[in-house]
Amino acid sequence: MNKKQKIIIAVMAVIGLLLAAWILAPKQAGESHDDHGHDGKEKAPAKAAAAPPAGELAHADGEVPEKIVLDAAQVKAAGIALAAAAPAKISVVTSLPGEIRFNEDRTAHVVPKLAGVVMEVHADLGQSVKQGQVLAVIASSGLSDQRSELLSAQRRLALASTTLEREKRLWQDKISAEQDYLQAQQAMSEAEIAVQNARQKLSAIGAGVGSGTGSGSGKNLNRLELRAPFSGVVMEKHLAQGEAVKEDAIVFTLSDLSTVWAEIAVPPRDLNLMRVGETVTVKATAFAAEAKGKIIYVGELLGEQTRTAKARVALANPDRAWRPGLFITVDVLSGSANRNANAADAAVAVASDAVQMVEERPVVFVETAGGFLAQPVKLGRSDGKMTEVLAGLKPGVRYVATGSFVLKAELGKDSAEHTH
Template identity: 60%
Template sequence: MNITLNKKQAIAIASIAAAGIVLAALILGTGKSNPAPAPAAKAEAHAEKKDEHGHEAVEGRLELTAAQSRAAGVVIATAAPGRIQTTVALPGEIRFNEDRTAHVVPRLSGVVEAVQADLGQLVKKGQVLAVIASTALSEQRSELLSAQRRLSLARSTYEREEKLWREKISAEQDYLQAQQTWREAEIAVQNAQQKLSALGAGSGGKGPLNRYDIRAPFDGMVLEKHITLGEAVKEDANIFVISDLSTVWAEIAVPAKDLATVRMGGKAVVKASAFDASAQGTITYVGALLGEQTRTAKARISLLNPDMAWRPGLFVTVEVVSGEADAPVTVHSTAIQTVEDKPVVFVQVKDGYQATPVVLGRSDGKLTHIKQGLAAGTPYAAQGSFVLKSELGKDAAGHEH
């Protein structure tokens, strides 16, 4: 019985093997008669990633009509040769223009009777900042008044003696003596007036002789105030600091290797670190000595500051042009976007734009050198490229769904 079962099993196994051989032959025959289409499919897929200029596409072509392009703010330019400036960027800080910053001192001791300026206030030249009652000033003005009265008397005496001398009534010696006294009285008045002028005080007019008005030396802003009502101040007390902020300095530390680039009279671009602002200024000073610790030289750039945007203490970056170089293919820096972590330029093609990968060279912020990926004469989106990038992202998201 066991022998019979083994024979049946052997027959079944042989039948399965024979069927497998036949099936394999059929499959091999089919493969020979119909070649695999995979290479053609790959070539077609690869062809789909090329535009009419032969540029490789990152995520395909973006179709936009002319009206849609205008609505998106797209401006077309042509890749062309250009000259790119190379710059040196140095950190700096905005500081007061020390040539237009004054430490106001009373020049006379006294007691504060009034304070008419506050911190941060804009003042005009000659505006009263504070009033001081000074005994020293009272004495100076009294001296002037006495000298003026002596001068008036001396002039009258001289005129009388001159008349008597011409009429042969009095001696010439009396006339000459009166003339000498008159000249000395004039000198005394001039001396008293110059003392008051040096103090910045007038004769006092009809007001109190001890009133001393402290005035602003020029238009500016009150940066410091060290004076209060009723306080006794000395003649050399630093009671106000006023600075004219219509011009400021951008001060930088220049390493020895960059001293050949940063030169007096050169132009520099100052950019704020805290907000988007830039301005062009002139290098007005470059230090002749290097610091012992820093091994750098100080330099400063003078900036116009009409809107008071450049505040002292603000950190800035100063870019100084160090040279220029010609590039065979350049585009506007605003045209460059990043797609799939690659820099691209949106090239204008039929019925739309193609995101074209490029290899970037040097840039001066306005123009960028394109080393590879773009030929001179190629039209591209110089402005509005960010909108095109956004639209391209929307298309990609739509295809995924």
């Protein structure tokens, strides 16, 4: 083989290699397309998160919430009621600190009004007493003097009455002068005035004539009975048998605890919310209790030290759960049924009882096909009845308004089963 033939063979080999490369190029591109495509034959990519079915909502992080499946019988047994998320007016609630106080209109300080020595004590600290019940008995010389004065006035009145009758007969029979008859009339009038005066003195200190004095025996003239002015509870007691007490000493403090006052410290910026007659909610800070009451007083002056005004709420206390000295908070609505103009508009709102805390975040259980989902939400304002939803829920979505705590319990059971 000569040199020319070798050159021809080399050129043909090169041309063949180029043709082979040109033919194989589309196939390799296709294989590369298959490697990066979505057919999953060569390399299976990570599966994308499945979107929730139509009408169901997803968590904020994209994860589909777990469905709680309950049949119609279980829903009825659990007392679950549904409602639709909708716009609402949310009244802004202002919470103010306060303290339970005695109802001063139904609190009395019992004083003897006369000095003496304690003979008997019939009431103990914390005892419930009825109106007119004897609390204690005091021996008082001052009372004895006043009763003696009344007895003397009564005797003079009786004598004046007899004298008047006699002088009247003598004057009518023309035996005595008319002047004697007129003097007898004057003596009778003065005796009546003296008796009335003595009785009023005894009435002013709450004492009667005394047992036995009506028959003239004059027994127990010094016996002073201290009686309850109204039904209530003995809150303070400052006397003992045999103790000498002064006329102005507070020996008992009695209070009717069927009603109490909630006294509130109101800063100037919130004074416009406090209106006499408005209904507010009183909540205890030491335990779970709340009650409704009406504002009965709003102070006009600010305290020099606190720079707050005082307001009072009348609170019914039939079970005596609201004890004087208990710290409280009072929720005052800036917008109520008759002042909706002061309430704030919420684009989406749900019943406050529908909100539950799951894994330290608020959720609302929404209705879905065949069950319920715990939908995380972002909350806004609340007036205790309705709560604003800022994110996580759209208007018209049906949610569990009553009985959501049952679904929360079911959700907790499912989580525990998956953990084990």
